Amino acid sequence: MNIPSCPSCGQQLKSRPYSWVCSNCGLQINNIISGKVISPAIIQQLCTNKRTPVMSGFISKARKPFSAALVIRDNRIVFEFPNNDSSSRSDDAAMGGAVVRV
Structure with a gap:
């Protein structure tokens, strides 16, 4: 895999044992997010x-x-939930169009 560039500032991300981190702007992308x-x-x-x-x-x-x-968004990883019809929701974690910080 090519070492990805930070989408916020363009610097190269550094691989850590549990995440990818930008030493310039502080963006961190964990290798495991919500399981x-x-x-x-x-x-x-x-x-x-x-x-x-x-x-x-x-x-x-x-x-x-x-x-x-x-x-x-704003140098953070957030969830963006799909728009779901309320009758088809199988759990209350799927909020129509909502954004939640990870």
């Missing part, structure tokens, strides 16, 4: 596009599975 392993391909996509597609496999603090996209 989901964030693969190098996802890290690369997040750094290139400042977002990922909606992914499943996240686990909430209430131990419920949910799907969300990871988005970089």
